[in-house]
Amino acid sequence: MNEKIETTDQAVRYFHNLLLRVPLSLEHQTWLTAFLNREFGTKDIRTSITYLEGASSDARSFNYEHP
Structure with missing residues (x-):
């Protein structure tokens, strides 16, 4: 990703153009x-990276065999 994406609005537009045909x-x-x-608590993508790292860590520690 060579684009300079700094805000959530820019991220939405980037992935919209990258992934969607319609x-x-x-x-x-x-x-x-x-x-x-709302999810990140900020419009700043760099700040939200720490949120994503925490979510990734939570997902790895989740017990998938739990009933």
């Missing part, structure tokens, strides 16, 4: 950005 409506893009802002 354009998202502005309403959907706005919703996705707001969702990321």
Whole structure:
């Protein structure tokens, strides 16, 4: 990823262009950005990386055999 992505809005646009063939409506893009802002607690992608590292660690320690 050579793009300089600093905000959640830029991240949504980047992955939209990278992964989707059908354009998202502005309403959907706005919703996705707001969702990321709420989940990360910030619009700053660099700050949110620590959130993602914690989530990754939690997923690795999850016991998949737990009933």
